Amino acid sequence: MMKNNFDAPLVVVFGGAGYIGSVLTRLLLKDGYRVRVFDNFLFGDHGIQHIASHEGLEIMRGDLGDTCSVSSACRNADAVILLAAIVGRRGVDIRHPIMRDINFLSSSVVLDAAIEHGASRFIFASTDSVYGIQSGLMYETATPEPVTLYSRLKLRMEERVINARTRGFHPTALRIATCHGFSPRMRFDLAANGMIRDAVCKRVITVIGGEQWRPMVHVDDVARAFMACMLAHENLVSGEVFNVGSNEQNVQIREVAKLVHKLVPEAEVNFVEDAPDLVDYRLSCSKIEKILDFKPQWTLEASITQTKEMLENGDFGEPYRLKYQNT
Incomplete structure (x- = not known):
């Protein structure tokens, strides 16, 4: 565990006040990282208000559509984690006109800013719903069959993230199962x-x-999966896609x-x-367990x-x- 200081790696978490983000932000701070949370606080700031005074935490209020703010947020970042998105089946229908703007165009701006400012790690929160409706266990090698706008845009962004891999830029995509548990x-x-x-x-x-x-998977375990990617050697995660869930x-x-x-x-x-x-499908999570020695605890x-x-x-x-x- 590192001690929070100016020399500690800086991790920028887009959506860091959300359901997953508020758990992940705490884990990063506990492990000694400096954390910069970028969030529009559409659903309030109660997710991080109790840690707002932490010496290792910086909070930026902004929207993904604001290119200048996104670029500023990525300045000096060692790693960027992109959680922010419009989520949920009903949310997709209600906010359809801005779905593409946020979940692909603005997300692409975050990716470009991370590369421009020299971040070496980029972890993208994708979704297991890219598999659609299929029988059998879905491995990462299975052909995605997304059936919603949300999952189609997630897959498109996922492909852009992975294709951005270079010698100095190591992107990873996590296909996250349906979450449960306290946050x-x-x-x-x-x-x-x-x-x-x-x-x-x-x-x-x-x-x-x-x-x-x-x-399904507990939100704590999802945050731990992001941490496992952060702590792993770059060769293990660079350009990789992992299912995040539990075989059980x-x-x-x-x-x-x-x-x-x-x-x-x-x-x-x-x-x-x-x-x-x-x-409607089942998820195989053997890859992340084998490569990163990650297994859910909840x-x-x-x-x-x-x-x-x-x-x-x-x-x-x-x-x-x-x-x-x-x-």
Whole structure:
């Protein structure tokens, strides 16, 4: 572990106040990195407000569409991590006109700025939804079949990131499974988090479909995957794509509901027919385990149990407030 000082590597985290970012920022600071968070704080600053005075942390408020601000944020960076994006199925529909601007054009500006200012590492938060609807285990070598605008743009950006690899620039893309678990910038618009919230607060568990497969991973473990890439030798991660999830957490949505019902047995389970889910596949995470010796630490049950206890303790206040969702 390094001690935070002016000689420590500087990591710029775009979206550093978000669901993943607020966890990752803390891990980076704990490991001694200097961190510059760039965020528009669309959903508030509560994700990082308790660490805002940390001596190793610099906070910049700005939008990805502001080229000058993005360039300024990348100045003197040793590494750049791009988390910022418009996410969520409903979010894709609502903000369709600016989806391409943010998730590809502005993201490309971040990539170009990182290269221009001499960053040696670049880690891009992609999504496992690039695989679309496919049977069997999805390895990184599988042909992507994205079916939403969000996943198509993520794949396009992912390809641009990987193709930017040079002798001195080492990009990596992480295809992240559906997240769950507590974050300082909590989200309840994610499958497992939303189910346990509704079970505790409304005594109902709504299951849309139920047969579809969904790879899942705890947000803490996602942050650890980014750290594993940061700490790995450049030869191991340069130009590489990694699935980030858990082989043990490839689950059907009805199994998530069953687990939630086990913890809140008084909740009523309602199955609802809906349009076909645009995410239905299983994820192989053997590559990241083999190359980076990375394996998730959280189980789905432990995660849901923790969130249940926090809800019962009133830790989220009113958990249906808009600040707890991205859609």
